[in-house]
Each structure stands twice: as C-alpha cells, then as structure tokens.
Amino acid sequence: MSFALTILGSSSALPTSERFPTAQVLNVQERFFLIDCGEGTQIQLRKFKVRLGRLNHIFISHLHGDHVFGLFGLLSSLGLTGREHDLHIFGPADLEQVVLKHLKMFDIHLPYKVIFYPLDCRKSGIIYEDRKVEVYGFPLKHRIPTCGFLFREKERLRKFKPGIFETFDIPVAYRKGIQNGQDFTMPDGNVIANETLTYAGPAPRSYAFCSDTLYNRGIVSRIRGVDMLYHEATFSDADETRAAETGHSTARQAAKLAREAGVGKLIIGHFSARYKDLGVLLKEAREEFAETYIAEDGETFSLPLKKNQTYLT
Amino acid sequence: MSFALTILGSSSALPTSERFPTAQVLNVQERFFLIDCGEGTQIQLRKFKVRLGRLNHIFISHLHGDHVFGLFGLLSSLGLTGREHDLHIFGPADLEQVVLKHLKMFDIHLPYKVIFYPLDCRKSGIIYEDRKVEVYGFPLKHRIPTCGFLFREKERLRKFKPGIFETFDIPVAYRKGIQNGQDFTMPDGNVIANETLTYAGPAPRSYAFCSDTLYNRGIVSRIRGVDMLYHEATFSDADETRAAETGHSTARQAAKLAREAGVGKLIIGHFSARYKDLGVLLKEAREEFAETYIAEDGETFSLPLKKNQTYLT
Numbered sequence: 001m002s003f004a005l006t007i008l009g010s011s012s013a014l015p016t017s018e019r020f021p022t023a024q025v026l027n028v029q030e031r032f033f034l035i036d037c038g039e040g041t042q043i044q045l046r047k048f049k050v051r052l053g054r055l056n057h058i059f060i061s062h063l064h065g066d067h068v069f070g071l072f073g074l075l076s077s078l079g080l081t082g083r084e085h086d087l088h089i090f091g092p093a094d095l096e097q098v099v100l101k102h103l104k105m106f107d108i109h110l111p112y113k114v115i116f117y118p119l120d121c122r123k124s125g126i127i128y129e130d131r132k133v134e135v136y137g138f139p140l141k142h143r144i145p146t147c148g149f150l151f152r153e154k155e156r157l158r159k160f161k162p163g164i165f166e167t168f169d170i171p172v173a174y175r176k177g178i179q180n181g182q183d184f185t186m187p188d189g190n191v192i193a194n195e196t197l198t199y200a201g202p203a204p205r206s207y208a209f210c211s212d213t214l215y216n217r218g219i220v221s222r223i224r225g226v227d228m229l230y231h232e233a234t235f236s237d238a239d240e241t242r243a244a245e246t247g248h249s250t251a252r253q254a255a256k257l258a259r260e261a262g263v264g265k266l267i268i269g270h271f272s273a274r275y276k277d278l279g280v281l282l283k284e285a286r287e288e289f290a291e292t293y294i295a296e297d298g299e300t301f302s303l304p305l306k307k308n309q310t311y312l313t
Numbered sequence: 314m315s316f317a318l319t320i321l322g323s324s325s326a327l328p329t330s331e332r333f334p335t336a337q338v339l340n341v342q343e344r345f346f347l348i349d350c351g352e353g354t355q356i357q358l359r360k361f362k363v364r365l366g367r368l369n370h371i372f373i374s375h376l377h378g379d380h381v382f383g384l385f386g387l388l389s390s391l392g393l394t395g396r397e398h399d400l401h402i403f404g405p406a407d408l409e410q411v412v413l414k415h416l417k418m419f420d421i422h423l424p425y426k427v428i429f430y431p432l433d434c435r436k437s438g439i440i441y442e443d444r445k446v447e448v449y450g451f452p453l454k455h456r457i458p459t460c461g462f463l464f465r466e467k468e469r470l471r472k473f474k475p476g477i478f479e480t481f482d483i484p485v486a487y488r489k490g491i492q493n494g495q496d497f498t499m500p501d502g503n504v505i506a507n508e509t510l511t512y513a514g515p516a517p518r519s520y521a522f523c524s525d526t527l528y529n530r531g532i533v534s535r536i537r538g539v540d541m542l543y544h545e546a547t548f549s550d551a552d553e554t555r556a557a558e559t560g561h562s563t564a565r566q567a568a569k570l571a572r573e574a575g576v577g578k579l580i581i582g583h584f585s586a587r588y589k590d591l592g593v594l595l596k597e598a599r600e601e602f603a604e605t606y607i608a609e610d611g612e613t614f615s616l617p618l619k620k621n622q623t624y625l626t
Contacts, residue, residue, distance in 0.1 A: 014393050017360035021386075039386040040353040047330035065389050065419050073334075073352040073382045080327050098418050105411050106378050107457075144420070 002027045003153065003205040004302040005228065008044035010269040010295040012212075012234050012248075013066040015039070019297055021066035022211055022270060024230070025050050026151055028133045034058040035149060035209050041070035042077050048298050052078055057128065059135070060091030061211060062121070062146035063098065072102050079110045086113045090127055090137075092145055093118035121145035124222060129154075138222040140213035143247040148219060150208045150226065156201030164197055202305045208263075211270050214244065215253035220261045227303050229258050230295070233268035236280050251281035255288035264303075269295030315340045316466065316518040317615040318541065321357035323582040323608040325525075325547050325561075326379040328352070332610055334379035335524055335583060337543070338363050339464055341446045347371045348462060348522050354383035355390050361611050365391055370441065372448070373404030374524060375434070375459035376411065385415050392423045399426045403440055403450075405458055406431035434458035437535060442467075451535040453526035456560040461532060463521045463539065469514030477510055515618040521576075524583050527557065528566035533574045540616050542571050543608070546581035549593050564594035568601035577616075582608030 004027045009020030021038025025045070032054045034041070045052060052074075061067055078087065089095065096116040103110065119127060119137050122145065128135040136150040157179035164170075170184060178184055184192045208223040211232040223229055233251035235243040243250050251268050258266035266289055271278060278294055285292040293301070317340045322333030334351025338358070345367045347354070358365060365387075374380055391400065402408065409429040416423070432440060432450050435458065441448040449463040470492035477483075483497060491497055497505045521536040524545040536542055546564035548556040556563050564581055571579035579602055584591060591607055598605040606614070 014390050015356050015359070015386075017356065020356060039383065040356055043328050043330065043333060043353055046328070063419060065386060065421065068419075069382075069386045070352065073328075073378060076378050077327050094418075101414065101418065105407075105414065106376060106381075108378065 001029055001202075001305055002302070003029070003207070003227075004300050005207060005230070005267070006048055006050065006300045007267075007269065007295045007297055008041055008048065009036075009038045010271060010297055011038075011066075012232075012270045012272050013064070014273040015066075016273050019271065019273075020044055021069070022061075023067075023070060024209070025055075026207060028151060028153060028205075030054075031130070031133060032056070033135075033151065036061055036067040036211070037069075037071040037074060038066050039069040042074045044297065045074075052081055053083060056085070056088060058087070058089045058091075059147075059149050059209075060089065060095055061140070061149070061209070062142060062144055063092055063094060064144065064212070067211075068095075068098075071099065072106070072108075075099070075103070075110060075114065076106075076108050079108070079112065083112045086115055088115050088117065088128075090117040090119055090135075092121055092147070119147050121147040136222070138219060140210055140219070141216045141247065142212045142214065146212060148208060148210045148213070148222065150206065150223065152206040152226075153204035155204055158194070158198035159201055160198055168192060168197065170197075202307060205303045205306055207303075210254075210257075212248055214247050215249045215257070217257070217260070220257060223257075223261045223263065225262050227264040227306070228267065228301060229261070229263040229265070230267045230269060231257060232270035233281055233285060234270050234272050236275065237284050239272075239274075251285040251292075252288055255285035255292050258292070259289040265291040265293060265301070267293050267295050267301060314342055314515075314618055315615070316342070316520070316540075317613050318520060318543070318580070319361055319363065319613045320580075320582065320608045320610055321354055321361065322349075322351045323584060323610055324351075324379075325545075325583045325585050326377070327586040328379075329586050332584065332586075333357055334382070336380075336383060337522070338368075339520060341464060341466060341518075343367075344443070344446060345369070346446075346448075346464065349374055349380040349524070350382075350384040350387060351379050352382040355387045357610065358387075365394055366396060369398070369401060371400070371402045371404075372460075372462050372522075373402065373408055374453070374462070374522070375455060375457055376405055376407060377457065377525070380524075381408075381411075384412065385419070388412070388416070388423060388427070389419075389421050392421070392425065396423075396425045399428055401428050401430065401441075403430040403432055403448075405434055405460070432460050434460040449535070451532065453523055453532070454529045454560065455525045455527065459525060461521060461523045461526070461535065463519065463536065465519040465539075466517035468517055471507070471511035472514050473511055481505060481510065483510075515620060518616045518619055520616075523570075525561055527560050528562045528570070530570070530573070533570060536570075536574045536576065538575050540577040540619065541580065541614060542574070542576040542578070543580045543582060544570060545583035546594055546598065547583050547585050549588065550597050552585075552587075564598040564605075565601055568598035568605055571605070572602040578604040578606060578614070580606050580608050580614060
C-alpha cells in the first residue's frame with residue numbers, strides 16, 4: 001500500500017555533481033508515475049532501482065529543458081529494453097510535436113506506442129484517473145505555460161466492523177454495496193445504517209507537485225490539505241527579487257504557501273546551484289513552516305496509511 | 314604539459330547506474346576537447362572537475378542519441394553560466410540543423426556564438442589545428458555516417474644542447490629558426506648543422522577515438538603507432554554475430570586492431586549493459602593485445618612526455 005515519492009533530481013536548470021535536474025517518481029500502490037524528466041533521469045531511475053518497465057505514465061510540467069531533456073533518452077532506452085506496452089505522456093500541448101520531431105531527427109523507431117495527452121496549463125481539472133488514483137492539473141505562474149499536479153488516492157472501500165457477520169446475516173451479494181457506503185435492508189424490511197456496520201477505510205493520501213512557479217497564493221485552494229507538497233524553492237530571501245524576475249520562488253514563500261494550505265509536510269527543491277549550503281533555505285522555510293524538508297537526489301518520502309478519523313472512533 | 318583522457322561515459326546506448334553514455338574529455342596542454350556528448354555529460358564534467366568554461370571544441374562522432382543527447386543541456390548550461398566566447402562544434406553535416414531546431418523548440422537563446430564545422434565522415438583529413446594540436450577525422454563503419462578522430466600534438470621546438478652558447482655565439486634573432494630545425498650560418502660563412510646544436514624535443518603524443526564501428530582493418534593505417542587508442546568493444550566473443558549485425562565490435566576485434574596498428578595502449582569501452590562483469594571482455598582483448606584497459610567513468614589515462622629517440626642519443 002505504498003505512497004512514496006522518490007527524488008531523482010533536485011537542482012534547478014544548472015545541475016551539480018550531486019543534484020540532477022528535476023525529475024521524481026511517485027509510487028502509488030505500485031503504480032509508478034514519473035513527474036518531469038530532466039537530463040539523466042534514466043540514469044537516476046537505474047541508480048535508485050526503479051524498474052523502467054514499471055513506468056507507464058509520465059507527467060511533464062512545462063517545456064523548459066531542465067524538465068524535459070531526459071525524455072528523449074528515456075523513450076529511446078525503453079525501446080531498447082524491448083518495451084511493447086503503451087506509454088502515456090501528459091504535458092503541454094507542444095510536447096507531442098517536440099518529441100515526434102526529436103525521434104524523427106534521430107531516426108528513432110519505438111517498438112511501443114506513445115499516447116500524448118495535451119494539457120491546457122491555464123485550466124484546472126482532472127487529467128487522469130484509474131481505479132486507485134486520480135490526478136489533477138492546475139496552473140502555475142512561470143515564464144511559459146506550466147502545470148502543477150495533484151495526485152490523490154481514491155476513497156477506499158469501507159471496512160466491516162469486527163464480528164458484524166455474527167450479528168447480521170449479510171448475503172455476500174450485498175457486501176460490496178455496503179462497503180461503498182450503502183445501508184443494509186434486512187429481509188424483514190428493517191434498515192441498518194451503514195455506520196452501524198462499517199468503519200471508513202484509510203483516508204486517501206495526496207501529493208502536490210509545484211515546480212516551477214512564482215509565489216502564487218492562487219494555488220492555495222488547489223493544494224489545501226494535501227499530505228505532502230513539493231514546492232520549488234530556487235532562491236533564498238536575499239535573492240527574492242531575482243526569484244520574482246525569473247518566475248521562481250524563495251524557500252520562505254514555498255513554506256508560507258504550505259502553511260496557508262495546511263499541508264502535512266513540505267519538500268523543497270529546484271535549488272539554484274549558487275547555494276553550496278542549503279541550510280539557509282531550510283532555516284528560512286522552517287521559520288514559516290516547521291515540517292519542511294530538503295529534497296535530496298535518491299531520497300524517498302513515504303506516507304504511511306492514514307487512519308480515517310471515523311475509523312478511529 | 315598534460316596529455317590526458319578522462320572518461321565521462323563508457324556505456325553503450327543503455328546507460329547503467331555506473332556508466333553514462335559515451336563522452337570523453339581530452340586535455341592536450343590545457344586545451345580541453347570534448348569528444349561525444351551523451352546524456353548527462355554536463356553532470357559528469359562537474360563531477361570530475363572539468364570546468365565548463367574551459368571547453369571550446371566539441372567533436373561529435375555520429376548522430377545516435379547516446380553520443381549527442383547531452384549536447385542540448387550542455388549548450389544551455391554554458392549559456393546560464395554566462396559564457397560569451399565562441400564554441401566550436403565539429404560533427405556530421407546534419408548536426409547543425411539538429412541543434413538549431415532543438416534550441417528553437419525550447420526557445421533557448423545562447424549568449425555566445427556556436428560555430429559548426431560540418432564533417433564528411435566518408436573522408437579522411439585534417440579537421441582542426443592550432444599552434445599545439447592537430448585533429449584528423451577518418452571514416453568508421455557504423456549504421457550511419459560516423460567519424461573517428463585522431464588528436465596529435467604538433468612537433469615541438471628542438472632543444473639547444475647544454476653549453477652550446479659557450480661554444481657558438483648565436484644571436485637571439487636566430488634561435489627560434491634553429492629550434493625549428495634550421496642550420497646556423499656563422500658570420501664567417503661556416504654552416505653548423507642543426508644536429509650539432511640541438512636535440513629533438515619530446516615526441517608528439519597522439520590519441521585516436523573509434524566509436525562506434527564494425528571491426529574494420531581499413532582504419533589500421535589511420536591509427537598506426539598512436540600512443541593511445543580508444544576503441545569500442547560493445548560485445549564479447551560469444552556475441553560476435555550480434556556485433557556485426559548492429560555495426561559494433563567485440564573486445565577481441567578492438568585488440569586485434571590495436572596490435573596490428575602497433576599502438577601504445579588500448580582503452581576499450583561502449584560496453585553493452587548485458588555484461589555485469591567486464592572481466593571476460595578484458596580477458597579476450599588481452600589475449601590479442603596485453604596493453605588493454607577497461608574504460609571506467611571518471612578514470613583518467615595520462616600520457617607522460619615522450620622522450621624523442623634523437624633526444625636520447
């Protein structure tokens with residue numbers, strides 16, 4: 001029942017020897033979602049033991065090189081490893097043409113199908129869902145159209161209270177409906193309220209990704225209450241003007257948003273290579289929001305199953 | 314007086330967690346030549362402490378992604394670091410269009426000038442020279458047009474024998490000519506042979522790069538007697554057929570060429586990711602040519618100043 005984010009790259013445009021450009025992989029119950037794909041992503045995936053074949057969905061926030069340049073090599077390598085199943089790529093509308101042109105220039109013929117889902121980064125809304133997860137896109141404010149992403153588990157089935165089948169004779173055919181929240185009508189017409197029979201299951205976990213973006217209070221409503229937020233923190237307080245000029249945020253600004261949105265924890269990343277010591281960024285962020293952590297390449301942030309309040313009663 | 318090759322990437326198309334795709338940097342007397350530029354080259358350059366600003370010349374052997382995909386990020390990063398001086402790129406004729414299209418797709422505006430030198434990989438000949446170095450291109454046999462490169466120091470100035478100025482009163486204005494091999498005509502008309510006055514300087518050192526290529530005896534004449542040869546060795550004996558089918562060589566084939574060409578030492582690389590243990594490739598190569606070494610990312614192979622035979626007499 002994993003819900004775990006692994007950082008593949010935590011640098012901004014200029015990588016360092018320790019930090020690759022932006023890329024992350026989110027494991028939601030063994031579905032692996034790749035988020036951005038900076039140069040070297042395929043190398044980091046191997047290094048941190050994420051099997052390439054497990055990736056089926058890639059989300060690209062915007063078309064700056066430090067978020068995309070690893071995609072061409074990754075697509076090519078997926079072909080070389082014999083992949084045959086479809087790959088789904090979500091990103092700004094121009095991404096499809098960029099990728100197709102690139103494959104043509106290098107005469108790369110993929111043995112699998114790539115399905116593109118063009119995103120309008122000015123709008124918010126659901127962009128992907130399956131049985132267990134749903135993903136929302138929402139606008140960030142950067143120099144070019146840029147999407148934020150919110151991954152959220154779907155509501156789980158409710159759980160029967162211990163011993164309930166000794167009290168009530170519930171036919172198997174009714175059980176799924178009850179786990180979905182229905183009441184139970186007994187053969188004599190009596191109705192047993194769902195709450196008498198079940199607990200709520202573990203609460204859905206959620207993760208929001210915001211890179212690259214200006215400080216933008218407009219996203220607070222989009223990310224409110226997420227368990228984990230990644231927000232870029234390219235600069236320190238001292239470079240706040242530079243942040244604004246380049247369409248980026250400071251660590252403090254990221255933390256202010258985290259506090260206002262009431263998130264569980266904040267991970268900051270996309271650091272400018274100018275900071276040899278990131279302690280100052282962490283300090284500034286924690287002055288606003290204590291539960292702030294520095295993204296490090298190869299680090300995994302896991303969310304345990306979250307007991308639902310109802311379940312606790 | 315360096316002549317040192319640093320391996321930045323030694324894998325073939327599929328990188329591993331230990332081996333990046335092909336890239337190398339050759340330092341010839343503090344001129345740094347980048348040879349191929351696979352994905353992640355800029356990260357390796359930082360990791361192995363090669364200053365980006367020192368790179369002025371890039372040589373691309375062919376347009377397969379594992380030799381080029383790092384170029385776009387590198388060009389972009391050179392811009393971000395404030396580079397203003399020209400960058401010279403040598404490669405197959407289509408490379409210029411590939412790079413220009415890419416820069417346009419990603420709306421990258423470089424603050425420095427890139428000068429392209431289109432190579433006809435079917436021909437041999439000098440493609441670059443300056444005061445200290447000359448570079449030759451020559452054809453390899455791969456699935457697409459592919460160039461090998463040979464870097465050679467120019468002949469150095471001859472050195473005056475110890476005490477020679479006590480025997481002969483040689484005016485300063487004549488000395489450079491004599492170091493270049495001229496005889497010395499004394500005021501009385503007597504001619505002193507150059508060999509009486511000077512030794513030859515250290516012999517020029519040389520390095521040849523051959524990746525990717527079929528086993529091709531045709532290159533022996535091009536690389537004869539080089540001090541150091543890098544030759545791809547994608548496969549082992551057991552996969553010789555696969556090597557031929559894919560336009561690659563075995564380690565043994567690389568070593569045979571090294572022996573026939575009488576090179577100083579052979580470095581093998583561009584290994585298929587299928588080999589977890591490269592011992593077998595090294596063993597097979599050394600059966601043909603003892604002075605064979607395995608390329609490892611981050612390793613530097615240096616050639617000391619080579620005393621000229623004349624100098625030794």
